[in-house]
Amino acid sequence: MTNPVTLLIIFGIVLVLLFILFYPKTGFYWRLQQSYKTDPKILIEDILKKLYHAEDNGTKLSSDHIINSLNSSPKKILETISEMEDKELIRFKKGEIKLSETGMDYALRIIRVHRLWEKYLSEKTGFHKKDWHEIAEKMEHKLDSQQTKQLAINLGNPRFDPHGDPIPTETGEVEQLNGKPLPKFKEGAIGRIIHIEDEPEIIYKQILAEDLHIGSHIHIIEKNKKRIVFHSEGEEFILAPIVANNITISELKKEDISEKDTFRLSNLKEHEHAKIIGISRECRGEIRRRLLDLGFVMNTKIEVDLTSPMRNPRAYLVRDTSIAIRNEQAKFILIEKIKIHAETN
Amino acid sequence: MKTNKILNTSNDLRWQIGEGFHDKLTEGIYSDAATIAQNSVHKKGDAKRFRFDRSLDKIVTSKIWGFPIMILILSVVLWLTIIGANYPSGLLADLLIGEIYPWLKGIGESLGFSWWLSGFLFDGVYLALAWVIAVMLPPMAIFFPLFTLLEDFGYLPRVAFNLDHLLKKSGAHGKQALTMSMGFGCNAAGVIATRIIDSPRERLIAIITNNFSLCNGRWPTQILIASIFIGALVPENFAGAVSTLAVIAIALLGIFFTFIVSLFLSKTMLKGEVSSFTLELPPYRPPRFWKTIYTSLIDRTLIVLWRACIFAAPAGAVIWLISNVSIGDSNIANWMILHMDGFGLLLGLNGVILLAYIVAIPANEIVIPTILMLTVMSAAITGVGEGNGVMFELESVPATGDILKAGGWTLLTAINLMLFSLLHNPCSTTIYTIYKETKSVKWTTIASILPIILGFTVCFIVTQVWRILA
Numbered sequence: 001m002t003n004p005v006t007l008l009i010i011f012g013i014v015l016v017l018l019f020i021l022f023y024p025k026t027g028f029y030w031r032l033q034q035s036y037k038t039d040p041k042i043l044i045e046d047i048l049k050k051l052y053h054a055e056d057n058g059t060k061l062s063s064d065h066i067i068n069s070l071n072s073s074p075k076k077i078l079e080t081i082s083e084m085e086d087k088e089l090i091r092f093k094k095g096e097i098k099l100s101e102t103g104m105d106y107a108l109r110i111i112r113v114h115r116l117w118e119k120y121l122s123e124k125t126g127f128h129k130k131d132w133h134e135i136a137e138k139m140e141h142k143l144d145s146q147q148t149k150q151l152a153i154n155l156g157n158p159r160f161d162p163h164g165d166p167i168p169t170e171t172g173e174v175e176q177l178n179g180k181p182l183p184k185f186k187e188g189a190i191g192r193i194i195h196i197e198d199e200p201e202i203i204y205k206q207i208l209a210e211d212l213h214i215g216s217h218i219h220i221i222e223k224n225k226k227r228i229v230f231h232s233e234g235e236e237f238i239l240a241p242i243v244a245n246n247i248t249i250s251e252l253k254k255e256d257i258s259e260k261d262t263f264r265l266s267n268l269k270e271h272e273h274a275k276i277i278g279i280s281r282e283c284r285g286e287i288r289r290r291l292l293d294l295g296f297v298m299n300t301k302i303e304v305d306l307t308s309p310m311r312n313p314r315a316y317l318v319r320d321t322s323i324a325i326r327n328e329q330a331k332f333i334l335i336e337k338i339k340i341h342a343e344t345n
Numbered sequence: 346m347k348t349n350k351i352l353n354t355s356n357d358l359r360w361q362i363g364e365g366f367h368d369k370l371t372e373g374i375y376s377d378a379a380t381i382a383q384n385s386v387h388k389k390g391d392a393k394r395f396r397f398d399r400s401l402d403k404i405v406t407s408k409i410w411g412f413p414i415m416i417l418i419l420s421v422v423l424w425l426t427i428i429g430a431n432y433p434s435g436l437l438a439d440l441l442i443g444e445i446y447p448w449l450k451g452i453g454e455s456l457g458f459s460w461w462l463s464g465f466l467f468d469g470v471y472l473a474l475a476w477v478i479a480v481m482l483p484p485m486a487i488f489f490p491l492f493t494l495l496e497d498f499g500y501l502p503r504v505a506f507n508l509d510h511l512l513k514k515s516g517a518h519g520k521q522a523l524t525m526s527m528g529f530g531c532n533a534a535g536v537i538a539t540r541i542i543d544s545p546r547e548r549l550i551a552i553i554t555n556n557f558s559l560c561n562g563r564w565p566t567q568i569l570i571a572s573i574f575i576g577a578l579v580p581e582n583f584a585g586a587v588s589t590l591a592v593i594a595i596a597l598l599g600i601f602f603t604f605i606v607s608l609f610l611s612k613t614m615l616k617g618e619v620s621s622f623t624l625e626l627p628p629y630r631p632p633r634f635w636k637t638i639y640t641s642l643i644d645r646t647l648i649v650l651w652r653a654c655i656f657a658a659p660a661g662a663v664i665w666l667i668s669n670v671s672i673g674d675s676n677i678a679n680w681m682i683l684h685m686d687g688f689g690l691l692l693g694l695n696g697v698i699l700l701a702y703i704v705a706i707p708a709n710e711i712v713i714p715t716i717l718m719l720t721v722m723s724a725a726i727t728g729v730g731e732g733n734g735v736m737f738e739l740e741s742v743p744a745t746g747d748i749l750k751a752g753g754w755t756l757l758t759a760i761n762l763m764l765f766s767l768l769h770n771p772c773s774t775t776i777y778t779i780y781k782e783t784k785s786v787k788w789t790t791i792a793s794i795l796p797i798i799l800g801f802t803v804c805f806i807v808t809q810v811w812r813i814l815a
Contacts, residue, residue: 002691004808004809004810004812004813005809005813007691007805007809008806008809008810008813011805011806011809024612024613121617124619125617125618125619126545126546126616126617126618126619126620127616127617131616153356156359157356157359278368279368285619286544286619286621287621287622287623288367289367290543290621290623291623292367292368292371293371294623294625295375297368297371297372297375298368298372299372299376300375305399305402305626306402306403306406306506306626307406308406308411308506308507308509308510309406309407309408309411309412309507310507310510310511311510312509312510312513313506313509313510313519313622313624315506315624315626321625322402322625322626322627323623323624323625323626324506324509324519324623324624324625324626325622325623325624326509326513326622329621329622329623
């Protein structure tokens with residue numbers, strides 16, 4: 001019989017090899033697959049996107065900027081840029097690169113696919129928010145115009161992606177966001193979150209960790225150079241200005257403010273009564289429709305029915321029916337607490 | 346074109362309506378329904394009944410009592426099933442194998458069947474069928490009605506409610522607790538039961554991991570092997586308790602693997618599937634006893650039994666054929682055992698066990714009879730058994746142990762068999778059910794292959810570590 005120690009060592013080596021090869025994303029096998037895909041089309045499209053975003057923000061880009069911001073060899077990028085100039089996708093203007101009309105059209109097409117795909121991921125799949133961008137980055141190079149059209153129709157021709165960015169139409173029109181970054185507002189201002197930027201990833205992850213929702217109303221309490229404090233849906237948030245800069249707010253006029261005492265359902269305590277105001281826009285797809293179908297709709301009275309031994313999920317009494325949902329979902333349901341005096345006896 | 350025009354108009358309109366359209370529609374439906382209900386439905390004072398519900402709910406979902414009550418109820422159900430099934434199983438075996446089997450063979454003889462026709466039909470096909478019915482029907486006929494009664498009463502949704510947080514940590518759904526418990530009865534029924542999980546990702550997880558619930562067909566194997574080999578390690582007074590503990594440990598290991606594999610699946614292959622959780626806690630109601638018995642027998646027991654029979658018949662034929670058809674100077678079974686022995690020993694098992702698990706894919710119930718038959722045949726033990734290809738079981742546990750020991754079994758073999766019985770491919774009935782439920786070859790393959798890879802790995806590691814320490 002073979003020595004057991006040798007066998008175990010061989011087994012261990014095989015295991016480690018498999019691990020190195022197939023570990024999600026960083027595995028050797030996946031990397032090998034990736035390295036095949038540096039075809040010029042992708043590079044052209046990535047450069048077009050960079051240029052579009054730069055023009056949108058009003059910043060200027062030179063070849064150096066592009067070389068620094070893309071993950072490809074400088075030589076290849078320079079070659080691609082001159083190829084793009086030949087194809088009249090871009091023009092040089094005092095060392096600065098500008099999109100031509102065709103280039104602009106092309107860029108908008110790519111952005112349309114990217115945002116549509118993010119919308120698709122948010123509505124029809126269970127991928128986590130933090131993964132959407134990366135997956136869409138890959139898909140935007142793959143769909144042709146016919147597939148894109150079909151995708152848009154299947155999604156009901158959405159106008160905004162899940163981050164609140166407008167999706168360019170087929171003809172290349174883009175709606176303008178009429179909001180300003182959060183740090184531009186004064187103390188006391190009240191507004192609604194209309195957009196959360198998902199790049200760069202480090203900042204986006206911080207925003208995700210705070211659990212802010214698109215569409216929720218915020219009330220700025222304190223603002224200085226170090227931090228911005230604001231209230232939203234019954235909770236207090238503190239952000240560094242650099243993080244807050246990636247959140248776009250549209251200011252609300254006094255008469256639009258209806259959600260003054262809004263709380264999240266997850267904050268409702270036992271024996272408290274409340275009325276549902278709505279479901280946050282962050283709650284999408286299957287689970288949103290499910291909640292609506294179960295009766296979590298505006299003006300429905302709600303109270304806590306049962307709490308499970310581990311405090312999550314909790315069951316709520318909705319229209320005489322006890323329905324259990326997890327706290328992770330309850331926080332998407334917005335409520336207004338109400339006082340009931342008559343039933344104390 | 347007219348249709349195009351309509352489509353374009355509808356697209357434009359949808360654009361104008363905006364995204365809150367579905368919400369507003371639902372709100373409209375609900376407010377209309379509420380108005381209609383208010384005008385036409387008159388409530389009788391049922392507040393008292395409601396209060397009973399609530400106080401019961403407070404107990405079964407309480408921090409202190411919630412979990413003990415669940416464990417107690419599941420243990421009682423399993424105990425009733427295992428103990429209660431012994432007697433009717435014995436009766437059925439007496440009838441099908443003790444009475445009808447010799448009678449059939451007699452008929453064959455009087456009709457002048459040649460030995461191979463009678464062997465193929467009665468020793469092969471009929472015996473496998475009889476075995477499956479005798480050992481499978483009674484436990485299912487006890488377990489499923491009990492389970493359905495609990496479901497009908499309204500207790501099961503509370504179990505899902507209590508356990509959701511634990512299961513969520515491995516990416517699974519609270520209702521998986523129910524399908525898992527159902528799996529203790531029968532994995533095929535457990536897989537069907539996953540229909541109650543409305544979230545696609547969690548449902549697939551529940552389907553793939555259901556096999557890690559030790560099913561009715563495997564409890565007797567575990568109990569038998571544990572009492573022969575593990576009970577024998579301690580003084581006779583403790584033998585029963587220790588072997589019971591060993592079986593429970595295997596069942597718990599199964600639950601542990603359910604969690605680990607669920608976590609693995611939700612992080613890798615099932616990452617992008619839609620996930621959601623909502624659970625309605627219906628009011629308690631007295632179970633409709635006879636209706637429950639009837640539907641659980643028809644819907645669960647008979648369907649599963651029928652599928653098992655369809656697969657058992659050809660398996661019986663195969664078992665008989667490989668033991669009786671010869672290539673060169675040995676029959677196919679001996680030849681396969683010889684060639685698989687090396688691999689089997691590497692895993693701390695042997696060729697007989699591997700072959701038994703291959704031919705006994707239709708039902709775990711026939712694994713032990715097949716192993717006994719193959720052991721007697723390949724080790725050329727005389728004086729026991731019914732001949733090549735004829736499955737048998739012995740009344741006496743020590744005598745069974747003697748056969749296995751003569752076949753080269755050690756304590757290590759026994760432990761590995763218990764592990765492998767937990768961690769191997771689902772039976773063919775379950776595999777077929779998984780395909781029916783998922784409609785996907787990919788997930789069916791994964792559900793079949795994954796446990797066997799785990800089984801090989803676990804047995805291999807246990808064996809090598811054992812050999813180093815021994």
